[in-house]
Amino acid sequence: MPNKRTVQTAGAPGAIGPYSQGIAAGGFLFISGQVPLDPVSGQAVGEGIEQQVERVLENLKAILAAGGAELRSVVKTTVYLADLKDFPRMNEVYSRYFVAEPPARATVQVAALPRGVRVEIDAIAVL
Numbered sequence: 001m002p003n004k005r006t007v008q009t010a011g012a013p014g015a016i017g018p019y020s021q022g023i024a025a026g027g028f029l030f031i032s033g034q035v036p037l038d039p040v041s042g043q044a045v046g047e048g049i050e051q052q053v054e055r056v057l058e059n060l061k062a063i064l065a066a067g068g069a070e071l072r073s074v075v076k077t078t079v080y081l082a083d084l085k086d087f088p089r090m091n092e093v094y095s096r097y098f099v100a101e102p103p104a105r106a107t108v109q110v111a112a113l114p115r116g117v118r119v120e121i122d123a124i125a126v127l
Helices: 049-066 084-097
Strands: 004-007 022-025 028-034 074-081 104-109 119-126
Touching (some): 028 049, 074 084
Parallel strands (some): 074 104
Antiparallel strands (some): 004 022, 074 119
């Protein structure tokens, strides 16, 4: 069995399915897709894409910290948008979190996201 550990924190919402918030393995931290749920209430936050992206990135930061990493450790993200028209406003918020040497990224439009939210982001970071 490979050397891996589960990363879990109360600073991000608990999994809403059979998956881990993050898995550290092989010198990397793999973070499951985060949606804009408040970690305390478990409810989706904000109607606007800006508020939702900010909450998602704060959730990612909490999982990164729990796994021994930080935003500058992120090497790849995937952004899932319910509507690509939100791309410019998502980018504005995203660029405030990833200022220097932003990670590689893919952005795709999807048919729907859990709980009707507008954005989900997953990440891979180096440890």
